[in-house]
Amino acid sequence: MEKEKGIIMLFKELNGRLREIKTITRPTADGRGTITFKTFMVEIPFSSDTQIDVGKLLLVETIRKGVYLILEITDYIPQHFGMINLDGTIPPELRNEIMRRIEETWNTNQAWIDVIATPVGYIMKEEDGKIEFKKGYVPPLPASKVKLFTSEALEKFIFYPEGTILGKSVNEEIDLKVNLLKAINYHIGVFAYTGSGKSNLTSLIVRRALNKYKDLKVVIIDVSMEYSILLLDELLSLNSRLVTLDRLPSNELDAGKRLLRTHVLPEELEDVRESIRKGFIKLYTEQKLRRLYIPPQGISYLSYGTLIEMIRSQIEDKYVSTSQKPLFMALLQSLDNLMRERKLTKDDIVDDTINPLLREAEEKAREAGVRDGSVIFTFLSSIKTYIQVKPSEVEEYDVESLAIEILDQDPSSPRLFVVETPNIDDARLVTHLLIENIYMRRKRAYSSLPVILFVLDEAQEFIPFETRQKDYTEQSSSSVEKLLRHGRKYHLHALISTQRLAYLNTNVLQQIHTYFVSTLPRPYDRQLISDTFGISDSLVDRTLNFDIGQWLLISFKAALKEDIPVMFKAENNVQELKENLKRYT
C-alpha cells in the first residue's frame, strides 16, 4: 500500500478537467499529403502562482480504467467569465467598467485558466500500483480529471538516471540526463536559426561525449572556424589534432598571433584572449597542428568500382568499334574473377596486382588482330601508366594519414580532430574523401572501434536539396548520405546542424533519431519537424519563443527512455571553457 502511494504521489491532482478536444488537419510540408493533430483544452482554477507551464506533462483519464493519455502543455490562457462576449459592440464606457471589475475579480470563481495541451503519442497504464508507459492513443474522457507529472516522475520515467547532463529541463529545473552514446549511435541533428546557440550545444555534446566514452573519437569539419576556440581546452587536454589547409606557422609566437587572427573570437571570450593565445601556442609546441595536403585533382586513387565504370563506358561508347567490345567484356570478366578470388570490393584501390590482367588483355587484343593505336591499347596503357606513378616520397599529411590516425585504436592516439576548411568547396571534397577512406578501411577491418562521430556544421552545404558535380556537392552528398544510412553498422555516426531545413536533402531526416530544435522562424522548417516526428505544430511552434540556449529535444528510441519531447536550457559551453582555460593564464 505504501509503495502504491509513492507511485501515485509522482502525479499530482490538478483540480482540472478536460473540456474540449479539437482536431486540426493541414497539408504536409512537402504538399504530398495531410497530417492531423489533436489539441486538448483543459480547464483549471485560476491562480497567479499556478504550477502549470509550457513543456510540463499532464495525464488525462481515458475511456479505459487505469489508462491515462499523456499530454504536453503548449500554452495556457487566463479566462474570465466577464470577458466572454465583451467585444466592440459594447459601448466603450461600459467596456471599461466591465474590465475594471474583471481586474478586481481574477481571484474569484469567475476566472479560470484554459490549458492547451497536445498528446505526445503515449499512454500510461496503472495496475496494482505498477506503472507502465506505452506508445499509443486511447480516447480521453471529456470532463474527466487531469493530473500533473511531477519533476520526480519526469526524472524517473523519462530521463536516464546515469545519463549525461546537458542542461536543466525548462520549468522543472531538474537536470536533463540523456543517453548520449545511444543518441550518437542513431545520429543527431541540431536545427536552429543563426545565433540560437547551435555551436554552443554542439561543443557541449562533443565535450561531454569525449569525456564519458573513452572509445569515442570526434571529427569536426569546421567551415566557420569556431571550434578550435570553443573546444580549445579539450584540444589541449586530450591528444588531438587541429588540421588546416593553410601553411603552418613557422614558430610559436607566429602560431599564437596567426591562430587568434584567423579565428572567430566570441564576444564573451574577449577577456580571456590572452589565455586563448597561450592555448594556441601550446597546441603548436605540442605538435598538434597539421597541414592537410589535398592532391590538386582531388581524388588520389583509382578504385575497382571506378575502373569497372570506365570499362563499362568503353563497352557502351558508340565510337568504340564493335570488334573491340568483346575484349573489353573479357577484361571485365577477368577483373570480376580477380575481385572474387581476392575478396576485393568496389571501394578497394587498384594497384599493380591487376598488371597480369592488363597484359593478358593486350595479348588477346593482338591475337584478335586489333590495330596498334586502337582504343583498347590506349586504354590499357593509360591504366598501366597510372599504376606505375608512385606517390611522392615527401611525407605529406594527407586524407589517408588523417583517416589512419582517426581509426587508430591506441588509447594514446588523437581523439579530437578539428578540420578547418573555410572554403566550402574544399570542405565538401575533404568530407567526401575522408568519409570514403574511413568507410573503406572500416569495412575491411576486423574491429569497429573506435566509435567515430563526424560533426558537420552548416549541413545544408554538404547534403543540399540539389547537388552538382562541379562544386563537389554530389560527392559530399553521396558520402554523407552513406554515412547516415549505413554508418551505424560500422560505428560511424554523424551530428549535423543547420539553420535551414528547407535547403537540406530532407530524405536523410528519417535516418536521424535525435533532434535538438530551437527557434526556426520559417513555418516550412517547423512543419517538416512536426511531419517527421508526428509532433503537433503547437509544440514545435513554442520554439519561436525560446531564449538563446533553450532547446526542444525530440528523440526516437535514443536519447531518452521514452520518446516524449522535452524542453531544456543547455549548459553554457563558453562558461565551462573559460573555467578550464584558467589553467593557461
Ligand SMILES: Nc1ncnc2c1ncn2[C@@H]1O[C@H](COP(=O)(O)OP(=O)(O)OP(=O)(O)O)[C@@H](O)[C@H]1O
Ligand atoms: N546555453 C547557453 N547558455 C548561455 N549562452 C548561450 C547558450 N547557448 C548559446 N549562448 C550564447 O549565444 C550566442 C550564440 O551562440 P552560438 O554561436 O552557439 O549560436 P549559433 O546558432 O551557432 O550561431 P551561428 O549560426 O551564427 O554560428 C553565443 O554568444 C553564446 O555564448
